[in-house]
Amino acid sequence: MSHRRRQVTYSSHPNHAARAAHARGSREFRTYDTSYIRPKQSKAPMVVALALALLAVIVGALFLMRSCAGPELLAEGEQAQVVVEQGESARDVGNSLAEARLVASSQEFVDAVSRQNADASIIPGTYTFSGGVTVDEILRTLQAGPAFAGALSVPEGLRLSEIAARVQEVTGGRVTAEAFTQAASDASAYAADYAFLEGAGENSLEGFLFPKTYDVPADATAESVVRMMLDQFATETASLDWSYPESQGLSLYDALKLASIVEKESTGDEGIRARVASVFYNRLTTEGDPSYGLLQSDATTAYEVGHDPTPEEVHADTPYSTYAHAGLPPTPICSPGLACLQAVCAPDADALGRDYFFYFDAEGNYSFSATYDEHMSSFS
Known part of the structure; x- marks a missing residue:
């Protein structure tokens, strides 16, 4: 027989002394310093929070400083190109300068122009500026005009290869003859901007590089010189009436071919050139003639050989x-x-009516004839 051991517990009916003792113990326990036995709390969250707050303050301050300071301008040593078009206002030019990061705002340039009453003195052109230039220096440059490499003289009758050599010479070799020839090698590359090139297809720009003296900017490229000459062709030919060559079945490109032959086959005033143009029209369009359709120009073969x-x-x-x-x-x-x-657009009507097929040039004294026998008599 086993004996169960009696468990000793506190009395369920404590007396007054016991209750007092318990109360004192409870009070002492609540006031007892237990920090040394409590788990240690990490300070990392607080440090991270403080760091993030500090970072936010720094970023905000930098953003505010940048906003106050304006956009970042072009650094010294860097360069930017600005094109000033004909008719642009000071505001337009200012926008271009701001986009190039040369001025803080368009208004800054407008104010400078207003102070100097210089709106009408800005010269169109292509300009290259370096970083660090002041708005007043920019304005002085725009009033002086773009720098030029030199004058490119293109007389009538030059071929593309000859023009290319002159471009190389006037630019001091910076734009080589090869580079210019390559830039002018395919008319279709420019056809979207110049409608008169439509008929040229992928042929070169031979014939379209208009004869004139050009001021070539110091920073010109092969393409910019080509476009300068195409722009001039568009300007010079804008008032021409192409209806006559069109009535003869010629496109603008065909008329240009014929004009280039007239250029090589004639000299003198417009009247002579118009009569020579008539001779070639007669050869192209008069059926029944033994040489019908044959221009018989030595100049075309000279171009080839x-x-x-x-x-x-x-x-x-x-x-x-x-x-x-x-x-x-x-x-x-x-x-x-x-x-x-002009001679091809308006040939000599009298020469057309007489069916002149031949002409002879004796040092500028031209003789025109309808038959070969009459032509040969010019030599006697």
């Missing part, structure tokens, strides 16, 4: 032989001047 051609060369079966092939050559053979373009 690069020198005064021999009789054998002009009659050879080559693309530019207008003795062997009827019609116009594949491309223009030079850049004709305005007088020859």
Whole structure:
């Protein structure tokens, strides 16, 4: 038989002394310092929170400082190009300068222009500025005009290769003849901007590089010089009436080819050029003539062979032989001047009516005839 051990507990009916003792113990326990036995709390969250708050303050301060300081301008040593178009206002120019980060705002430039009453003295052109330039220095440069490499003189009758050599010379070799020739090698690359190039296809710009003297900017590229000359062609030919060549089945490109031949085959005043143009129209359009359709121009073969051609060369079966092939050559053979373009647009009506097929130039004294016999008599 086992005996269960009696568990000793506090009395369920404590007396007054016991209750007093318990109360004192409870009070002492509540006031007892137990921090040394409590788990340690990490200070990391507080440190991180303080760091984030400090970072937010710093970022906010930097943003405020940048906002107050304005946009970041172009650094010294860096360069930016600005194009000032004809008719642009000071505000337009200021916007371009601000976009190039040369001035803090368009208004800064407008204010400078207003102070100096310089709105009408800004010269259009292409400018290159370096970082660190002041708004007053910019304005003085715009009033002085763009820097030029030199004057490019393109007389009537030059070929593309000859123009390219002159571009290289005037730019001191910075734009090489090869680079210019390459830039002018495909008319279709510019056709979207110049409608008159539509008929040229992928041929070169031979014939379209308008004869004139050009001020070439110091920072010009091969393409910018090409576009300068195409712009001039558009300006010079804007008032021409192409209806006559169109009535003869010629496109603008065809008319340009014919004008380039007239340029090489004639000299003198517009009247002579218009009569020479009439001779070539007669050869192209008069059916029944033994040479119907044959221009018979030595100049087209000269373009192909690069020198005064021999009789054998002009009659050879080559693309530019207008003795062997009827019609116009594949491309223009030079850049004709305005007088020859006008002659093709308005040929001499009297020469057309007389069916002149031949002409003879004796040092500027031209003789025109309808038959070969009359032509040969000019030499006697």
